[in-house]
Structures are given as C-alpha cells and as structure tokens.
Amino acid sequence: MGRAAAGSAADVTSHRRERGSGPGSSSHVATATTQVKILVPGQQSMVALLGQRDAFLKLIESAFSADVLVRGNEITISGSPEETERVSRIFEELLELLERGHELSEGSVGQTISMIRGDERVAGEASVRPSEVLGDHLLSSRGKKIAPKTVGQKRYVDAIRGNTVTFAIGPAGTGKTYLAVAVAVRALQERQVSRLILTRPAVEAGERLGFLPGTLYEKIDPYMRPLYDALYEMTGPDTLPRLMERGVVEVAPLAFMRGRAQPLDRQVLTPEGFQPIGGLRVGELVVGSDGMPTPVLGVFPQGRRPVFRVTAQDGASTICCAEHLWAVSTPEDRRAGRPARVLETQEMAGQLRRAHQHRYELPLMSQPAAFAPREVPMDAYALGLLLGDGCLTTTTTPMFSTADPELALMLEMALDGVELVHKGRYDYVLRRRGGGRGGVIVANPVTEILRQLGLAGTRSSTKFVPEDYLHNAADVRHAVLQGLLDTDGGPVTQLGRSCRIQYTTTSPQLRDDVVFLVRSLGGVAYVHTRPAAGRRPGRAAGRPVGYRSDAFVLDIRLPTGVAPFRLTRKAGTYAAFGGGGRPMRHIDHIEPAGVADTVCIQVGAQDSLYVTDDFLVTHNTLNDAFIILDEAQNTTPEQMKMFLTRLGFGSKAVVNGDATQVDLPTGQRSGLAVVEEILADIEGISFVRLGGKDVVRHEIVQHIVEAYGRYGQQPLRADEEPA
Numbered sequence: 001m002g003r004a005a006a007g008s009a010a011d012v013t014s015h016r017r018e019r020g021s022g023p024g025s026s027s028h029v030a031t032a033t034t035q036v037k038i039l040v041p042g043q044q045s046m047v048a049l050l051g052q053r054d055a056f057l058k059l060i061e062s063a064f065s066a067d068v069l070v071r072g073n074e075i076t077i078s079g080s081p082e083e084t085e086r087v088s089r090i091f092e093e094l095l096e097l098l099e100r101g102h103e104l105s106e107g108s109v110g111q112t113i114s115m116i117r118g119d120e121r122v123a124g125e126a127s128v129r130p131s132e133v134l135g136d137h138l139l140s141s142r143g144k145k146i147a148p149k150t151v152g153q154k155r156y157v158d159a160i161r162g163n164t165v166t167f168a169i170g171p172a173g174t175g176k177t178y179l180a181v182a183v184a185v186r187a188l189q190e191r192q193v194s195r196l197i198l199t200r201p202a203v204e205a206g207e208r209l210g211f212l213p214g215t216l217y218e219k220i221d222p223y224m225r226p227l228y229d230a231l232y233e234m235t236g237p238d239t240l241p242r243l244m245e246r247g248v249v250e251v252a253p254l255a256f257m258r259g260r261a262q263p264l265d266r267q268v269l270t271p272e273g274f275q276p277i278g279g280l281r282v283g284e285l286v287v288g289s290d291g292m293p294t295p296v297l298g299v300f301p302q303g304r305r306p307v308f309r310v311t312a313q314d315g316a317s318t319i320c321c322a323e324h325l326w327a328v329s330t331p332e333d334r335r336a337g338r339p340a341r342v343l344e345t346q347e348m349a350g351q352l353r354r355a356h357q358h359r360y361e362l363p364l365m366s367q368p369a370a371f372a373p374r375e376v377p378m379d380a381y382a383l384g385l386l387l388g389d390g391c392l393t394t395t396t397t398p399m400f401s402t403a404d405p406e407l408a409l410m411l412e413m414a415l416d417g418v419e420l421v422h423k424g425r426y427d428y429v430l431r432r433r434g435g436g437r438g439g440v441i442v443a444n445p446v447t448e449i450l451r452q453l454g455l456a457g458t459r460s461s462t463k464f465v466p467e468d469y470l471h472n473a474a475d476v477r478h479a480v481l482q483g484l485l486d487t488d489g490g491p492v493t494q495l496g497r498s499c500r501i502q503y504t505t506t507s508p509q510l511r512d513d514v515v516f517l518v519r520s521l522g523g524v525a526y527v528h529t530r531p532a533a534g535r536r537p538g539r540a541a542g543r544p545v546g547y548r549s550d551a552f553v554l555d556i557r558l559p560t561g562v563a564p565f566r567l568t569r570k571a572g573t574y575a576a577f578g579g580g581g582r583p584m585r586h587i588d589h590i591e592p593a594g595v596a597d598t599v600c601i602q603v604g605a606q607d608s609l610y611v612t613d614d615f616l617v618t619h620n621t622l623n624d625a626f627i628i629l630d631e632a633q634n635t636t637p638e639q640m641k642m643f644l645t646r647l648g649f650g651s652k653a654v655v656n657g658d659a660t661q662v663d664l665p666t667g668q669r670s671g672l673a674v675v676e677e678i679l680a681d682i683e684g685i686s687f688v689r690l691g692g693k694d695v696v697r698h699e700i701v702q703h704i705v706e707a708y709g710r711y712g713q714q715p716l717r718a719d720e721e722p723a
C-alpha cells in the first residue's frame with residue numbers, strides 16, 4: 001500500500017471544487033484542496049476494499065464531502081485537508097483490517113467511518129484506530145471472527161482483560177453478554193481458567209420456579225436460553241454437552257448457582273474444635289487446609305435442599321448438597337503434575353472408580369491443625385504411655401507395665417516428683433519421690449492428676465484422651481500419640497513397601513480419640529474390629545483366657561515430619577523401611593441423605609478450602625473460574641453481595657445489565673443500581689457504560705435507545721409527579 005499527497009491547489013489537476021463568495025454572487029473563488037493517492041496491492045484487495053458493486057465506496061462517499069476517484073489499484077482522494085485526511089485514514093484502516101484477515105461488511109465499514117469522524121469518542125479520550133477495535137479477534141466461531149464492533153465494546157473487552165471484576169451497564173443489543181461469553185470461552189481454551197460459570201436471576205419466576213410445569217431444567221430453560229445460545233455458537237453443539245457433563249461449563253440461575261451448602265448441624269473445624277456450621281458468623285475463624293485459622297467472609301442460608309453423604313475410604317464422612325464443591329485429584333492429574341480440580345458432588349457421583357481404582361483423591365491438611373494452646377497437668381508423652389500400659393484404677397498406687405526399660409526411664413523423666421520402682425519382671429510402681437512408710441500421708445501426684453482428668457478408675461476398655469489434650473497445640477497432640485504408639489502400637493513391615501503403623505485398643509472412646517489425633521496431624525487412620533465373640537482364646541501363664549471386649553485395630557499413616565515413635569527400636573524399624581509413605585484419602589461412595597436446612601460459607605483462605613466433619617478438607621468458593629452474571633439489574637443488593645463475595649483466587653467476574661429494565665417487585669432496589677456507589681474506589685473493579693452507539697443490532701434500535709435516553713432526561717412538567 002502506498003500513499004502520496006500534494007499540499008497546494010497548484011499541484012492539483014482534477015476534482016477541484018469552486019464555490020461562490022456569497023448567495024447570488026457571480027464571482028467564484030478557488031478553494032484550496034489537498035490530494036492523496038493510495039496504492040492498493042492486488043485486484044482482489046481492491047474488490048474486498050470497495051465491496052460488491054462499490055457498496056463500501058458509496059458509504060464512504062456519502063459520509064464525507066471529499067471526492068474519491070478509483071483507477072486500477074490506485075485511489076485518489078481530493079478535497080479539503082481535513083476531509084481528505086479522514087477519508088485516507090478510513091481506507092488505510094480498512095486495508096489494515098483486510099491484512100489481518102478481517103472480512104469487511106457494511107457494518108464494519110460504517111463503524112470505521114463513525115470512529116474516524118469521532119462520533120464515538122468519549123470526552124478526554126484519545127482517538128482510537130478502527131483496526132485496533134475491529135481487528136481485536138476474541139474467537140473464531142464457524143468461520144466467523146468475533147470481535148468488538150464499537151469503541152465502547154473495545155473498552156469493555158479491555159476492561160474484562162485488565163480487571164478482576166467488570167461491570168457493564170447498558171441497553172440491550174450492546175453485546176454485553178455475547179462479548180463476555182467470547183472472552184470467557186477464549187480464557188477457557190487458553191487454560192487461564194479451569195471452569196466457566198454463567199448465571200442470571202430468574203426473577204420472572206419468583207426465584208422459586210415452583211409453579212412452572214416440567215423438570216427443573218425445563219423450568220429454567222427460558223431464562224438461560226440466551227446464555228446457551230451464545231455458548232452453542234462459540235463452542236459447538238457437540239463440545240458444549242461434554243463440557244457441561246464434566247462440570248467445566250455450568251449454566252444455572254443465580255438462586256441455584258449459589259447453593260454450595262452443608263446442613264446446619266455439620267461440623268466445621270475451628271481453633272477451639274469442631275462447631276456446627278449453622279452457628280458460624282462472619283469474622284469468626286475456621287481451620288483451612290494448611291491447618292491455620294482463616295476468617296469466615298460470608299454466611300449464606302440456602303433453605304431446605306436435598307443432601308448427600310460423601311464418605312471417604314477411611315470412613316470419614318460429611319453431608320452436603322449436590323452442588324457442593326470439592327478439590328480433588330485424579331490419577332491422571334497426579335501423573336501429569338496438574339493441580340487439583342474443583343468438582344461438584346453430583347459430578348462425581350456414579351463415577352468414583354475406574355476399574356478397581358478410586359478416581360478422586362481428596363486433599364489432606366498440609367500441616368497439623370493449629371488449636372489454641374491449653375495448660376495441662378501432666379506431660380503429654382507421659383499421659384500417652386500411661387493410657388497405653390498404665391494401671392489407672394487408683395485403688396492402689398498407679399503402676400506401669402512394659403518390657404522396654406527405655407519406656408520406664410522416659411516415663412520417670414517426664415513425671416515431676418515421681419519415681420518408678422521396679423516390682424518384678426515387667427511391672428513398675430509410680431511412687432511419689434521421697435515418700436516412704438510412716439510420716440504424713442501425701443497423695444500420690446499421679447493419682448491426683450488422674451482424678452483431675454477424669455481418668456481415675458478407668459480400665460483398658462474405658463480409657464480416653466482428655467479434652468485438654470485432644471484440643472491443644474500440635475506438639476501436645478503429637479506427644480500423646482507417640483506415647484500411645486510406643487506402648488500399644490508399632491511398625492508393620494512389608495517387603496518392598498513402606499512401613500505401616502498399627503495400633504490396638506479395646507476402648508471405643510480411645511479408638512475415636514486416636515483417630516482424631518491422627519487426622520488432626522494430617523494423617524489417615526483405617527479402623528477394623530476384631531469381635532470378642534467367637535475369637536479363639538489367648539493364653540496367659542499357660543492358661544487359655546477368653547476375650548471380654550472387642551479389639552479395635554487401627555492402620556495409620558502419618559505425613560512426613562510427624563514421627564510416630566520415640567522408642568528407639570520402633571523408630572529405627574520405621575526409618576529403615578523409609579517411613580510410612582504418603583497418607584491418602586479417596587472418595588469411596590456418595591449416597592442420598594434426605595433433605596435438610598442448609599447454609600454455605602465463604603472463607604478467606606487463599607485456596608478457599610476449609611476443614612469439615614472428620615477432618616475432611618472441602619471447598620466452597622469459585623477458584624480459577626470465569627463467572628458471568630447476566631441481567632444483573634434483577635438482583636437484589638443482598639444477592640449481588642453474595643455473588644461477588646463468592647469470587648475465589650484466579651477468577652474473573654463479569655456483571656452486566658440494563659439499569660432501565662428492572663423486573664424486581666415494586667419497592668425493591670436493584671443490586672446493580674447501588675453497587676457502583678459501594679465499589680467504585682476498589683482497585684481491580686471496573687465500570688463500563690455502553691450506550692446507543694454501541695448497539696449492534698438493526699440501526700433503528702440505536703435510534704430507539706437514544707430516543708428513550710433523551711426522553712428520560714426531560715424535566716418533569718408541573719402537573720407530573722415522580723414515579
């Protein structure tokens with residue numbers, strides 16, 4: 001493409017215009033003109049540039065007073081300097097679009113003319129090149145390139161790219177939804193996000209949709225149809241169902257999208273222990289996947305909903321709704337080194353196994369849960385030893401039985417004012433240091449502490465870990481567990497495999513407490529029972545002895561860095577076999593659990609994970625997602641807040657609507673109307689206003705929108721009252 005210009009009237013030999021100096025004057029004065037020549041490469045480009053039967057050329061000539069002469073592949077433009085410059089810029093921009101592969105149309109040529117004339121320029125905004133606007137290809141769909149068509153639309157697309165949350169406010173036909181879906185699909189294709197969620201309020205059905213006939217999807221289909229249509233066009237009718245089946249794309253009314261919920265009585269871990277989720281309030285602390293406290297940012301009641309019990313391999317379970325989110329990894333994800341994916345409960349149900357292999361692995365806490373420290377009356381490791389091999393009846397002086405003198409020595413060192421006196425073979429008496437026959441009778445300090453802890457009089461089948469040790473700092477819980485494993489536990493070796501840890505007790509409560517300790521430290525524990533009835537008797541002193549209580553056997557795996565043993569021989573065996581391997585927890589089954597009143601929470605943790613029943617790590621915010629809230633003028637302020645506070649890390653949100661088309665009940669203020677007042681000064685949030693010039697439907701729609709805009713700005717007459 002070439003361009004040559006002559007700067008004065010003397011250089012011009014054609015298309016010179018003359019005009020009179022005034023009405024009726026017979027004199028003529030030559031008007032100064034400028035001439036510009038543009039060389040167009042190739043005959044095919046000329047046809048594409050001028051349009052069929054010169055349709056595009058005629059549009060340009062009708063919009064400007066300059067004269068345009070076309071000969072071969074050369075375009076000559078003559079006229080006033082300003083008009084000549086504008087028309088030459090139009091041809092240059094159209095040629096630039098052709099070079100970028102853009103197929104010109106009357107619409108794109110008309111938009112180029114409008115941009116060059118400055119019709120779309122915002123006050124204080126620099127002029128924009130039409131090729132930058134119309135050539136910004138977002139997506140190709142069925143051979144058609146999707147791109148902004150106006151300066152306002154380009155501003156909108158750039159705002160989406162550059163901000164976390166973008167609000168687009170404008171009339172119908174301005175491409176708010178269509179362009180947002182195009183940007184979202186592009187982000188999904190380029191793996192910038194892992195899921196796409198499109199939602200809109202179904203206010204015409206009262207948000208309940210209950211009186212409409214048909215299934216849920218048949219009820220909501222009319223309200224979601226514009227979103228479906230845009231998705232079908234951009235992804236293809238074959239691809240979209242697969243994406244929706246895998247949960248990569250979700251289309252749902254706002255009332256259903258928000259429902260990642262658990263029943264009110266489900267337990268959530270806090271620094272003080274487990275508490276019902278229904279009692280949590282904004283600002284309170286819960287425990288995140290890193291074991292550290294994280295604040296509750298939002299609490300959203302969800303009403304009565306069908307719920308399901310999700311049970312893991314190790315028996316841990318909780319209850320949640322079908323849309324509740326879980327961060328899970330598949331075998332393919334782990335082999336490829338990919339991060340966890342976020343799936344709904346209903347997406348996983350029915351496909352939990354591949355052959356005999358569990359498909360979905362749940363995350364475990366990466367660090368022990370950080371409970372608030374508490375004062376305790378006895379060393380934690382010593383308590384674990386006594387719970388394992390101690391006689392705590394307190395009818396006599398407390399005793400300790402062990403075949404490992406090392407344990408007796410460590411117990412004596414851990415107990416202040418107490419010495420262990422060897423009574424024969426494996427038995428030791430825990431005697432008050434300095435005590436003896438005669439003199440003032442002083443209570444045994446161990447007996448006093450056992451009474452204080454409620455352990456006095458307990459036997460092997462009734463022992464338990466006191467509350468102050470269960471809900472204490474990680475080092476206290478770890479020490480109690482080590483004492484229990486050094487006495488009644490041990491390493492189980494397998495050739496060519498990592499070492500398992502096994503623990504046995506006859507106390508149902510102590511069984512549960514050990515499971516709690518293991519899970520609170522980031523491990524897993526599998527429990528199976530050996531019934532006393534029907535078991536072959538054991539032998540003691542050569543005589544058969546029957547079993548009076550069931551035995552509970554725990555297979556334990558602890559994370560690296562959490563040593564299970566202090567006893568030298570057990571710790572040595574454990575280390576020799578490379579430790580216990582990586583603890584894992586997989587989803588085993590998902591079953592209906594009735595209907596319950598539910599609530600969902602949002603937490604401040606970066607990964608949006610929190611700990612629920614049985615130390616299950618669950619997910620409740622939309623991370624790495626592109627979320628579009630359409631028709632946002634029909635949200636209430638509360639719904640708008642709920643939607644915005646569900647935004648997770650690595651996510652984008654686009655909120656669009658027409659503030660003049662509110663369908664909410666009379667007296668109910670629109671959430672879109674108030675949100676700019678609240679969020680205007682927050683970095684990362686952008687507000688874009690589109691107007692009549694951004695309408696890309698029939699030209700008459702632009703005129704209708706502009707006419708209504710002018711009507712709305714008219715002052716009221718004296719005989720009128722505000723609505």
